[in-house]
Amino acid sequence: MKYSVFSLLGKAVTGQQKWPKIIQPQQLKPAYDIVIAGAGGHGLATAHYLATNHGINDVLVLDSGWIGGGNTARNTTIVRSDYLLNASFALKNFALQLWDGLSQELNFNLMYSPRGYFDLAHSDGELEHFLLRANAMRLGGANAEILTQKEIRKRLPGINLTQNTRYPVSGALFQPEGGVVRHDAVAWGFARSASSAGIHILQNCPLTGIKIENEKIAAVSTPHGRVDTGRLLLSAAGATSKLATLAGVSLPMEMINVQAFVSEPVKPILHAVVNYNAGLSYISQTDKGELVMGGASDGYISTARRGSFATIEDTLARAIQMFPFISHLRLMRHWSGTADIPMDGNALVGNTPIENLFINCGWGYAGFKATPAVGWAMAELLASGVLPDLLKPFSLNRFETGALIDDAGVGPYPWLH
């Protein structure tokens, strides 16, 4: 059913009790054209675009957990495209363009709020690098400004610009289209669209085996039985490595723990997304008034989904350097997610050595903001079998050929990316 003011008024008659389920309960079929393992934002966006862009709906999306239980709803909801390298920029900027119209397209309020993204620089050298990045963004068709201290003060009241801090702020890169998107709405919005197109979505149903015949995908096993399929996409973030081992494929990435937290709700104080670059600490305020904060990874390999207190302390210390008023607030909730980070810190998307086995993983911190663009391009790959230009740089074989996309210039040490 279409959500509108009329459906809202109509359901008011029955006390808003009789809304249809967002995804329709489905019986598992013995065979599907395409199986997608992982019902997160990326997997569901892929399903949505398979249906809307390519008219394919013989698709099964399965997940070992529940919709909105994984990294899609564990990030800090920030979307932006301030990347220097062409491949990273192109994908995220295309995503930013899609975010803009997605609430209408899905008929589901994703609460995209382009409130502006401030990336703070802490030295003249860093600001110069930001200028390079801003120019690259403008050449790519995005908006970017370099702000002086005075301009930052005007736009971000409450920020600490005194020079007696450990890492004083010298300027900022500002992207006006950057902002936040309600992350669980993204998962449910795509799920609802895919489900209404006839795509089957199964929660609490892990992928337990991959059957390969003649070096081609033949079937997958689940606790509900065997499912024959011609094409399989592994899109399960931190779990993708383990799923790939079921097909005998080894992926060049490590799992790392990333933490995030929210404070108690306060009156509106911060109308933008701000990132502190000396170390890492990013912050925004939700519509409910909570401050959402995240930082760097815990810095060691982990699939535990629980992190070190030292990282919380470190991230909050940096947040307080930015906005001293935060020291008066209490933390209300805290959580962790398993980020999958390849050896060059960038995503792994595309084909694998096994025919018709595709992967979409390795997004680390950067997955949420790329969601609609990756779904769009991945659907094209699954439908046509041809790797879209947008995804070519992220292919698995770049580690053999040496064509790495190392945004941070760190080398094969995922925990440092």
Added chain:
Amino acid sequence: MLLINCPYCGERDQSEFSYGGRIRNYPALDSSASIETWHRAIHLHDSSQTPIGEYWHHECGCEQWIEINRDVDSHEMTPVSGSDALPGRGQS
């Protein structure tokens, strides 16, 4: 928070250490190994396997590199030893 049992100093807080990553076996540096062998040594590993062997550097303690076996799901650590091998690179 991890508590790491340094063989030289005893049980210490993780924040005293910096991370050196997974223990990898690199080929000899005499150009006899193929690019494919180096690719496997640097980039690939068995992701389904835990515990893993890893290097930590007791940076704010005895400044020794140590080797640990750690379960990456539960963080349970099995006996640690000092390390003679130099890791690929520590966090500096």
